[in-house]
Amino acid sequence: MGLEGREIEQPSPQRYWQISPDTELFLAHWDNEEEAVVYQPGSGDTYLINDIARRVIIILQESSASAVDIYDRIGASFGALPRQEIIAQLENLLSGLLKVGLVRFHYR
């Protein structure tokens, strides 16, 4: 049977996230605290972020990564949530960081 008339599902291109290349982020975190502070010299803005955002930023400071890559590093800390849901949450978090200019993405 041929493929005529059937829609071929294309895999959606994955977004690879990175720290905005024109800036360096400064993090401050204190033992046993669930929140941290991040400072972006480029904009001069300072944000209070949760621990997941802090860990995502640390991963992206090492190299660019997709939400799936990040899941592979820290997904276990989300508990029993389904994988796809965690990845969706990470994408949401990254979009939030994108909105305030802390990260960017590119397609690979």
Place this chain on the structure above:
Amino acid sequence: MKVSELSQDEIRSRLQSNGISLVIGPYTLCVQSKLNDVAEGISLLYADYPLQEAALFADFHISIESPTGLRGFLKPQVNFAFDGHVPFKPLPREQAVPLLEWGTNWCIGNYSHQFIIIHAAVIEKNGFAALLPGQPGAGKSTLCAGLVSRGWRLLSDELTLISPYDKCVVPVPRPVSLKNESIDVIQEFAPDALIGPVVRDTNKGTVAHMKSPAESVKQANIPAIPAWIVFPRYKSNAPVTLMQRAKGRSFMELAEQSFNYNILGADGFKLLKHTIDNCSCYNFTYGHLNEAIDAFDSLPIPKC
């Protein structure tokens, strides 16, 4: 030479000519004024401050004068000028002394970026400083006035200056600003404290300034190590509570309360982080000054 060594006439005469140059911690403030109540205010509130020759360098040249013209007769007013520039609208004439204090705060807050400046009272004991940041009405000046009346050294009741070089608090002890009920509270709590004229109907309500303890002025060149950041809240008759506070949130609050965190950029972030790293942070509620002072006297001494 100290202000107290000058007669009222000499103070008035200096104010009306080249100015009187007060040495206040790291600053020299040159004040000019033809107003008698400014002379009286300086004589009372700045009696213990060293003087410098007016011809020498001063960080801030300010004047407190009544505007000329017909309006001066109808509704007397007073202006604050800094280097000849008048940054604020005039205030009612009777607010000349508070205006001197508010204007000096403004000068330091806007033109002193060699330090990070935080809107917080700061006091010292045994070499360690406690910062008291707080929104207006939180009770920080009352608490500060109470503490300095019981052996703590006044570093400042409004402006905490932290040096990027040694990370210490640089004292800038000036009269403590008391508002509304706190004037009576401190008069009763510390009957020996010298409190200047009470001025009503200001933007901050009724205000008066308490003279800095002479010993705090004498030690104005001795910095202190920041050790505690205490966010006070006065609640009538409440028992004292001292609760650990998250450092991340304390950082954000101090950045918010800073006059120049944004101006200092990454250096400001690093200095504030260093300060938070080395301080214990607390939320503090109090309803009685005596209990509050006992709690401060029992703050854990940092290990360093």
